[in-house]
Amino acid sequence: MRDPVRDVAGRARPSHLAPRLTLRALAAEGRGAFDSGLGDLLLPHTALHRPGASPSSLLPLLPLGLAALAYRTLGWAPALQTDYLPHALVTGFETRGPRVGGFGRDRRPDAVAALAAALEAHRERFRVADRAETRTPRSTSTSSPWPATPAAGAGTSGSESPYLPQRLLEAAEPF
Structure with a gap:
């Protein structure tokens, strides 16, 4: 039998059951159980990160795949903030969407700041004597x-x- 893995609560859980239980929690839309299972899957990877570790041990494919599936199907961002779950891979290199929605609605704060900066740069570039503030x-x-x-x-x-x-x-x- 494989060595048991300790879950977040410290309980021993066989390592071969953790992926199944995490997938079951995802299918049942149990957010707490899913987050706990994802943590269980990531625990062994923290011990593997050493100078002689193989490249395949540095990117946990199973937890990464489950986190991406949860994000793309249910919109669940991983509760664990770790470098083992890169945001770009979990979200599929998702972009932030348009800065301003239709008819100028739903403006993001960076859209107004990026527009103000562009306007100031334009004014400075095309400042001429007949349009300057001081004559x-x-x-x-x-x-x-x-x-x-x-x-x-x-x-x-x-x-x-x-x-x-x-x-x-x-x-x-x-x-």
């Missing part, structure tokens, strides 16, 4: 309401804007 003239040779740049030639206001065509800027008159 400081670069040259006082013109009476244009827009900040002036060095004159590009006779008869021009000397203003530049990536938003307006140069012909409109030249036709502008001061207030």
Whole structure:
């Protein structure tokens, strides 16, 4: 007979029964029994983690498979937070979904923060003299309401804007 495995409560349980009892708890949707059984299955792996351990002992396939099955069928995240049950493998590399739902509803906090950061970066990148918060003239040779740049030639206001065509800027008159 195999060596008994101690469960979370310290009771001796034959190691060959732990997977069956855990699967039975999952099928019966018994969350407490499932979590206890998953802990029982992971206990032997904590003793195997040493420098000479084989690679197959470092990734507990049976507990990982049961945890993934519980998550994908019943939505149960593992109660045990351990590196033996990587979140990505349990959830199947699940993404967090859209940042904002339909019609702007169901916003995640990071969506509003990511949008605010993008808006600030956009404003900083495209900040120009005619849209800046402070208007400081670069040259006082013109009476244009827009900040002036060095004159590009006779008869021009000397203003530049990536938003307006140069012909409109030249036709502008001061207030």
